[in-house]
Amino acid sequence: MATSLMVRQCLRGTTPIMRGMFWSRTIGKLEGVSASLRCKYTDASKFKGFKGKHKAMAFGDDEEQDRGPGSERFDLEDAEYDAVVNSAMRVQKRLQNEQNVLVIQPYVKWGPKKSGSQPEYQLQEAEALVRSLPKWRVEHSLKVPLESLEKKQLFGAGKLEELKTILSDLQTSGKLITCIFISKGTLTLGQKQFLEQQFKLPVMDRYSVVIQILRLHAISTEAKLQVAMAEIPYIWSQMKDQEGSKGRIYLTESQKQMLRLRERKLKNELATIRSHRELLRNKRKQKAYPIVAVVGYTNAGKTSLIKALTEEKSLEPKDQLFATLDVTAHAGLLPCKLEVLFMDTVGFMADIPTGLIECFVATLEDAMLADVIVHVQDVSHENFLQQKKHVETTLASLLKSSGVAQSHPPLDNVINVGNKVDLLATQGIKTPTGIQHLVSSKTLHGMHELLEEIERKILEVTGRRKIIIRVPMGGSEVAWLYKNAAVTETAADPEDSQRMLVSAVITEAKLQQFRHQFVISRKG
Ligand SMILES: Nc1nc2c(ncn2[C@@H]2O[C@H](COP(=O)(O)OP(=O)(O)OP(=O)(O)O)[C@@H](O)[C@H]2O)c(=O)[nH]1
Ligand SMILES: [Mg+2]
Secondary structure (H helix, E strand, C coil): CHHHHHHHHHHCCCCHHHHHHHHHHHCCCCCCCCCCCCCCCCCHHHCCCCCCCCEEECCCCCHHHHHCCCCCCCCCCCHHHHHHHHHHHCCHHHCCCCEEEEEEEEEECCCCCCCCCCHHHHHHHHHHHHHCCCCEEEEEEEEEEECCCCCCCCCCHHHHHHHHHHHHHHHHCCCCCCEEEECCCCCCHHHHHHHHHHHCCCEECHHHHHHHHHHHHCCCHHHHHHHHHHHHHHHHHHHHHHHHHHCCCCCCHHHHHHHHHHHHHHHHHHHHHHHHHHHHHHHHHHCCCCEEEEEEECCCCHHHHHHHHHCCCCCCCCCCCCCCCCCEEEEEECCCCCEEEEEECCCECCCCCHHHHHHHHHHHHHHHCCCEEEEEEECCCCCHHHHHHHHHHHHHHHHHHHCHHHHCCCCCCEEEEEECHHHCCCCCCCCCCCCCEECCCCCCCCHHHHHHHHHHHHHHHHCEEEEEEEEECCCHHHHHHHHHCEEEEEEECCCCCCEEEEEEEEEHHHHHHHHHHHHHHHHC
């Protein structure tokens, strides 16, 4: 049901001939794979052996597939909840409006609480978060050194006066600031209320800005549920603060009950989706499609790289943080013509509160169970080494906490790829330490070499071999090979007109089976 629905959806816009081709080639072979159209690379010479045949498949963009058949629908729209989340996050209603934002990046100058990232880069990232929201723009931004980020009112009296003067100078110089983004994970409700009184403007923290972006970018049911789930710890934390510091009750008993019920329902719903996802994963494993997960820091070019590797036109890279929130799979061909699935994933980012990340961890399970992981890094970014470190540390801890590490080799199946090489000075580019391939998803530089490396790694980790085998013309051997291996080429045998040469990629186990069935039994 799920497959046929998705296939039907994906075939919209294709011609009858294409549809015919699709049904005959795909059904019973690729589970849940969508439209397959031929198209050429702009610079095909760079892609020897990779002719551009591809298919795209999006796990997570089909509701039936997301949820599993027969599951009940959970309505995310709830006026009572909206009232609660709006007051906790403050900005929902203003999301559609234009905002001129003053970005403040507080940072600890010395001591153990000093962040690993330099404040310049943290500020750049904070600005990029604001720019990821349509109609929001950075009117002014500044870094503020502090002794600690844990003070009750965040800023001391002197610093606060300084900031108020800066704000009033900006207003008098004609810059109309409409809200203040303090780029710290979470501000307590007390801090927010105090600062809003002082600045007479709405104040947002990193958690609430990221949630706004995620809400906008969530497309699939799973992503929407995950974002809804990610909001709940934030509301609880804001409520706790209000009760603790002021002794007032921020949520009524019925609102608390509503929140608990919503949390429970979301958990159940996500659990159902995840068990269905696991089922799909197992099906894919049975079909023996090797899987290449593409991971990396947000905006590194993961989606662009997959688009370049698969020619999948529907993929839309965007200059926004957290543009991709759904794990999607896109079929591509390796130079040996073996079909593989490239999985696009959610980007990583430093200084994101744990409550937020946790909701997206399960989405990354598919990536963690992949045969090969391509770690895309933006080598044109000044801070790319720090970004690399952040992704590696997070991936390693995800592997450990999810228990995947026991069943899967630790990150030794990773290929480190440096993307956006076209943005580096052309003279004397040196491959940075730890990077195996320098590529440009824009100019397609280095793509063929990368595909060859992916192929080498895939064959190694999945125990597959490339073989050329001589079989009787039209015999059952050929049919067997088509069923059990990836046949990449067939040709007439120049030495024997009764035989043909079949090139195939096959696992060692299947090769043994072939020998047993056709070579040994014939001898016997
Ligand atoms: N110049 C240049 N720009 C690139 C290259 N690869 C990607 N970009 C640009 O970088 C931006 C981000 O690209 P995406 O592919 O969306 O990045 P992503 O890693 O998928 O980002 P998220 O999904 O948000 O985590 C887009 O504006 C791309 O056009 C490249 O090789 N060269
Ligand atoms: Mg993306």
